[in-house]
Amino acid sequence: MFWTEDLSARKREILRAIIDDYINTAQPVGSRLLAKKHSLGLSSATIRNEMADLEELGYIAQPHTSAGRVPSDKGYRVYVDHLMQLTEISIEEAKLIKDELQEKIFELNKLIMKASKLVSNITGYTSIAVTPQMKKIIIKAVQVVPIEKGRALIVLVAEAGVVQNDIIQIPQNVEPEMLIRISNIFNEKLAGLNLEQINLPVIQDIQLELDIGAKKELILPVLNGIVRCIEKMDTSEVYINGTTNLLNYPEFNDLIRAKELLEVLEQTESLKDMLKNALSSKSLRVKIGTENDNERIKNCSLITGTYTLGNMTQGSISVIGPTRMDYGKVITSMQYVKRLIDKEIEKILTDIRKDDS
Amino acid sequence: MFWTEDLSARKREILRAIIDDYINTAQPVGSRLLAKKHSLGLSSATIRNEMADLEELGYIAQPHTSAGRVPSDKGYRVYVDHLMQLTEISIEEAKLIKDELQEKIFELNKLIMKASKLVSNITGYTSIAVTPQMKKIIIKAVQVVPIEKGRALIVLVAEAGVVQNDIIQIPQNVEPEMLIRISNIFNEKLAGLNLEQINLPVIQDIQLELDIGAKKELILPVLNGIVRCIEKMDTSEVYINGTTNLLNYPEFNDLIRAKELLEVLEQTESLKDMLKNALSSKSLRVKIGTENDNERIKNCSLITGTYTLGNMTQGSISVIGPTRMDYGKVITSMQYVKRLIDKEIEKILTDIRKDDS
DNA sequence: ATTAGCACTCATCACATGAGAGTGCTAACA
DNA sequence: TGTTAGCACTCTCATGTGATGAGTGCTAAT
Incomplete structure (x- = not known):
């Protein structure tokens, strides 16, 4: 899809502003607010027109007639793929991650569990670690x-x-x-x-x-x-960290929604299946809302990083949160953690293979 | 405490009826309802008088002036110690438990984990299993x-x-x-x-x-x-089963309460401490509401059974739920499970010691 | 093409009102 | 003296109403 043909630069700017704002506030964002807060140099009326277009194109939606706009899954997708600006990871967080992961760990599963906990702490969402199936382990x-x-x-x-x-x-x-x-x-x-x-x-x-x-x-x-x-x-195992973090987000203030999600997290077997499909990508996989196969997490996004042992056996760490997720933050920290883990795994393997310690 | 001196037989009957009813309905129970549903042979006015007495003695309380009565922790205590009637465990449940626990398990921890899951399934509350600290294992x-x-x-x-x-x-x-x-x-x-x-x-x-x-x-x-x-x-480990069960109970409809409790369950270290004190009792220990040291579960009850290996190392299985818990059901099933586990542990030990297989 | 102005929509909140459940008290009754 | 019927009273909860305000779409002017 040549999305750029759909959207003028201005529309993109506006869409990004909308999503940035919505991620922060969890409130539908209206044209007036947008004109004021983000210095787009446009009046609310112009923005209103553009928003109407964006809505027609399916990037945003209105919860009800007299409310502001909310990003759709399609909107988030464009945001993640093209609009979002990744920030650098903070020095403190980088240090925290390094400290935790670089102490000598010989056991792969321990490493993944630790990293998973870390990711949940840093992002404030819930993390799911799946330890590798070992079919091809030597x-x-x-x-x-x-x-x-x-x-x-x-x-x-x-x-x-x-x-x-x-x-x-x-x-x-x-x-x-x-x-x-x-x-x-x-x-x-x-x-x-x-x-x-x-x-x-x-x-x-x-x-x-x-x-x-x-x-x-x-x-x-x-x-x-x-x-x-x-x-x-x-047999791969599943570890979940920071479950209660999810309850901090207004999208799960509704107890029924909250329960639905928590029940999904309790079904470790189906979680394994959900995360299995990510097992080929080298980089992070982002599944937004209805892009997930599971009906019950259609208002959640799932970001998954996979780990391979010499191209053979694979495990994963995922973050799950509302579709209104701080994608920038999550992706930044997960990339950082992933890089470190890959390095550590390398170390574990060569250490053992070379015997040069 | 010679509680029998406090309470006439009639008061006891009424108290029991109130608690039975409240456990079922989660609604404050009023005199009229009580007179109708439970055939106590008394008018609502008489019951009202008795209830006023029971309230003065601290066994029940009124959420507000024009509501029915609700059991206090003290009321539940008397109920559990003296009033409650234990039912037999159902045949299906007995069979389920036996089937699950009597297949050959050599590993103690697996046994306890399995039993814990079982208890949570049967009771409909949340179970917490703590595997034994092994200080004295041979x-x-x-x-x-x-x-x-x-x-x-x-x-x-x-x-x-x-x-x-x-x-x-x-x-x-x-x-x-x-x-x-x-x-x-x-x-x-x-x-x-x-x-x-x-x-x-x-x-x-x-x-x-x-x-x-x-x-x-x-x-x-x-x-x-x-x-x-x-x-x-x-190092003892903690396994939790059926967390989401708790969300079925109206006392946790309030998201703040629910979150508070779920956070307690996430703090496995403090859970270990909470359950450590139970490690001497031969039978089940029941801690009701404020009897628990932990402030944050003061509206929960905790029923704990402990397991010993040749009088040496100990683990536990607990059930946690609202103080308005079906004590009869929980205690019955936990006793049944406990008996089976004790037997299985005996088997594991003698099996290994005697080598007669 | 952009913007100011305006009428319109709809969720939300505060407030009032009524119904209903339950109580405590009093007086009558066995 | 213990029990019960009756009654006035209290308080919650559900419902309804109206005001508020954020936000929209449309039109006309720039």
């Missing part, structure tokens, strides 16, 4: 740890500090040496593979090798334990 | 797992399926055999101890033994890793 080590007679722990270690474990029952009379042998074989066969690559042939190969010296009663539980570890690794 | 095994050159994983296994791990950096040139040796020594020295018993003498003892064959650069990170594992184990 296994570093497998170990069977004897706990006591008849019980052992399977430990699966992958890159980026991802660890999972599972308790299994084993025959009473297993020698510790046997467990070490099994650990070694699993290590040899699985290390370097990613989760998806562990398929039937690989398992059969291992089974074959084990069958020589080990008993079936031992092999089966170990295999099951590993499978459960893989399942746990591949 | 260590079963320690293992140092090599991940790759220069990096290893510490795994600490304790009873009840509690596992923690931590990634450490180690010198490049460490032989796997050395790690096994170290694991063995730590195992020998730490297994059977509880977290509190791991103090300086024990550590020095281990250090002494290790110094003979291992390098300092290896021992220190391992020790640090174990300490961090212990810290992680001893």
Whole structure:
């Protein structure tokens, strides 16, 4: 869409002024106010005419006949894509973010959780962190740890500090040496593979090798334990921060609206789905109001940044707020955080890969 | 307090009727209604007189002159302690609870989280689960797992399926055999101890033994890793379920009230403190309104059940709702859940201890 | 093309009014 | 003496009314 053909420079100026103002005040903005506050050098009557045009084009709307104008989703879209002016992040905030994220964190999930909390604090909206699904994460080590007679722990270690474990029952009379042998074989066969690559042939190969010296009663539980570890690794989790922030905004003064939104936030499974589609974009994705698939957040905007581990596994941090959101502020801080996280992830990976510490 | 001296049987009947009614309707209950609905065999005038007495004694109050009566915290207290009639748990609910909790769960925290969710679903209020602090949990095994050159994983296994791990950096040139040796020594020295018993003498003892064959650069990170594992184990976590349930109740129709409460629920640290004091009672603890220390939930009631691992480590599940809470329903279901959990915990412990599976 | 002026619209607020629920008190009753 | 009927009184809540004012669209003048 060649939107520039729709809108003269003046119309753009006016539209921006309207949206800036509305984001600040949450009040429909009228022509008189606009003429006074923003020095556009135009009379209210002229502005009125332009506003009528903008309304016809669908960028703004009137809640009722005698009210000012309110931006439509289409209006916000143009605003975000072309009109908005990004401000620099403040020095204090930059420092805060750096301080929080640059302390040594080996675990990817911890990093994302922390960043998410930070984003919610800084923006004043609600943040949603989804930890990565690990389908393609590479296994570093497998170990069977004897706990006591008849019980052992399977430990699966992958890159980026991802660890999972599972308790299994084993025959009473297993020698510790046997467990070490099994650990070694699993290590040899699985290390370097990613989760998806562990398929039937690989398992059969291992089974074959084990069958020589080990008993079936031992092999089966170990295999099951590993499978459960893989399942746990591949399960992404959802963390939400700053839920109550949303209640500060007048659009959720209506208890029914507020409840609707809070219920959406409680449905972590559907949240995962909502945020999954963002998983390809390199930069931030902005979904405004009805652009969201979910009916129940059609008066909310969702800004999502995704994080990738060596182009393979992905998690995300999102901010959700009313469509009347301070897009500039949110995007600025999220970009800043994203840059830092990308750098930290890089560090986690190279640290582990290079062993140069 | 010999409350029975305060109240005639008739007054008690009336008080109970008032509270029962108020819990159902959330409306101040008047004498006329009471005379009609509950067959007390008394005229509204008589009831009025009794109500005046009950008000003077502080069991009920009037929101304003021409309104019915509303129970006070003192009234609810008597109700919970003496007047309330516990109903049997319904067959469907019993089945639901059993189905959810009796599938094989080895991990204590999972069990408590699941139970908490269940309680919130059944009661229709909000539940708060605090996983146990593990100060006194007994260590079963320690293992140092090599991940790759220069990096290893510490795994600490304790009873009840509690596992923690931590990634450490180690010198490049460490032989796997050395790690096994170290694991063995730590195992020998730490297994059977509880977290509190791991103090300086024990550590020095281990250090002494290790110094003979291992390098300092290896021992220190391992020790640090174990300490961090212990810290992680001893950190209790808070899970909240059914937050939005609260918004269904008219006492939180006021957005300010609702927000206040939701903010309390977001402060997990202070929640832990609030629930800590309940950690001695064998049965459920009921805190009504102002009986709670926290100013901000003075119009809420909090019912807490605690769970102990062999009289040592403790976690809790609580239900929070308006003081006008269906105490009968909540207490019934929580008691039922508690009984089941206690049994399951017993199972987890004996299972692991006896190895008879 | 822009602007001043004006009639018109509509939400919002303050205020008045009436209905209804509930009370306390008094007097009659068992 | 305890219980009940009756009644005047109180206070909230819902409803309706009118004034206010912000904002618009249209027209005519610049």
